[in-house]
Amino acid sequence: MSAKDEMRAMLAQLMGTEVDNTPKVKFTDRSVCRPFLLGCCPHEVLDSTRMDIGKCRQIHDYAAKADYEKANAEKDLDFETDAMYELRAFIRDIDRRIDLSKKDLIETQEELSTDVEIKANMVHDIGEHIGKKLAEAERQGADGNVEESLKLMEEVEKLKEEKKKAEMDYRNCMPASTYQQQKLRVCEICSAYLGIHDNDRRLADHFGGKLHLGFIKLREKLTALEKIAEVNAEKRRVDREERRSSRNSPDRDRGRRDRNRERRRSRSRSREKERKRNGRDRDGDSRRSSSYRSSRRDDSPDRSRSKSKSTKVSDE
Numbered sequence: 001m002s003a004k005d006e007m008r009a010m011l012a013q014l015m016g017t018e019v020d021n022t023p024k025v026k027f028t029d030r031s032v033c034r035p036f037l038l039g040c041c042p043h044e045v046l047d048s049t050r051m052d053i054g055k056c057r058q059i060h061d062y063a064a065k066a067d068y069e070k071a072n073a074e075k076d077l078d079f080e081t082d083a084m085y086e087l088r089a090f091i092r093d094i095d096r097r098i099d100l101s102k103k104d105l106i107e108t109q110e111e112l113s114t115d116v117e118i119k120a121n122m123v124h125d126i127g128e129h130i131g132k133k134l135a136e137a138e139r140q141g142a143d144g145n146v147e148e149s150l151k152l153m154e155e156v157e158k159l160k161e162e163k164k165k166a167e168m169d170y171r172n173c174m175p176a177s178t179y180q181q182q183k184l185r186v187c188e189i190c191s192a193y194l195g196i197h198d199n200d201r202r203l204a205d206h207f208g209g210k211l212h213l214g215f216i217k218l219r220e221k222l223t224a225l226e227k228i229a230e231v232n233a234e235k236r237r238v239d240r241e242e243r244r245s246s247r248n249s250p251d252r253d254r255g256r257r258d259r260n261r262e263r264r265r266s267r268s269r270s271r272e273k274e275r276k277r278n279g280r281d282r283d284g285d286s287r288r289s290s291s292y293r294s295s296r297r298d299d300s301p302d303r304s305r306s307k308s309k310s311t312k313v314s315d316e
C-alpha cells in the first residue's frame with residue numbers, strides 16, 4: 001500500500017464514504033465481507049504470516065466499514081451472526097487440523113513411557129510460560145512500560161532455572177541419542193509445531209508472533225460474536241412471539257365476541273325454553289293462567305287480544 005493509499009484508507013475509515021469518492025459497494029451488499037466489517041476476517045488478520053491464506057474472496061472496503069459502524073451505532077444491524085458463522089467455520093477447520101497433527105505426532109513420534117511423557121510435558125509447559133512472558137516483557141518494553149517489563153524479565157529468569165531442572169530430569173531418563181531427537185507438540189491455538197528443544201528466543205517469537213496472536217484474536221472474537229449472536233437470536237425469538245401474540249389478539253377478541261354471541265344466543269335459547277315452560281309471551285307476563293299457557297304458540301291477533309284480555313283479567 002502506498003503512503004497515499006494508506007492515507008485514503010485511514011480517512012475512509014474515519015469518515016466513511018462521505019470523504020472517499022471512489023466507487024464503492026454498499027456495506028449491506030452480500031459481497032462485502034462481514035467478518036472484515038467486524039475486524040475479524042482471517043484473511044486480513046493472518047496476512048503475511050506463515051499461514052497466510054491469501055486474499056479474501058469477499059470485498060474489504062474501509063469506507064464501507066466506516067459506514068457500517070455509523071449505521072450500526074444508530075440501529076443494531078446484527079451482522080455479528082453472519083460473521084460468527086463464517087469465523088466459526090474457519091476456526092473449526094483449524095481445530096480439525098490441530099487434531100490431525102496431534103494424531104500424526106502420536107503415530108510418527110517414538111512413544112514414551114508415562115513417566116517420561118510427564119517429564120517431557122514439564123519441559124514443554126515451562127518453555128511455553130517462558131515464551132509468553134518473554135514476549136509480553138518485550139511488548140511492555142516497546143510500549144515504554146519499563147517497570148512492568150523488568151518485573152516480567154525477573155519472572156522469566158526464575159522460570160529458566162525451573163526449565164533447566166526439568167530438562168535435566170528429562171535427559172536423565174533416556175539414552176543421549178533419544179534425548180537428542182526433537183520431541184514436537186502442536187500449539188493448541190494456532191496449530192504450529194513447537195519443539196522440546198526450541199530455545200527461549202524461538203518460543204518468544206512464536207507466542208508473541210503475528211500468527212499466534214492473530215489466532216488468539218480470532219478465537220476471542222469468535223467467543224464474543226457467539227455471545228452477541230445468541231443474545232440477538234433470543235431477541236428475535238421474543239419479537240416473533242410478540243408479533244404472533246399481537247396477530248392472535250384480534251382472534252382472541254373475535255373469540256371473545258363469538259363466545260359473547262354464543263352466550264347471548266344460548267341466553268335467548270334458554271329464554272325461549274323458559275317461555276315454552278312458562279308460556280310467557282314477549283311481554284314477559286308470568287301471571288297467566290295455565291290454560292292460556294298451553295295454547296300460547298298461537299300468535300294470531302285474536303290470541304294476542306285474548307291474551308291481553310286474560311292479562312287484564314288476572315290483573316284485576
Ligand SMILES: [Zn+2]
Nearest residue numbers: 033036041056
Ligand atoms: Zn474477508
Ligand SMILES: [Zn+2]
Nearest residue numbers: 187189190212
Ligand atoms: Zn501458537
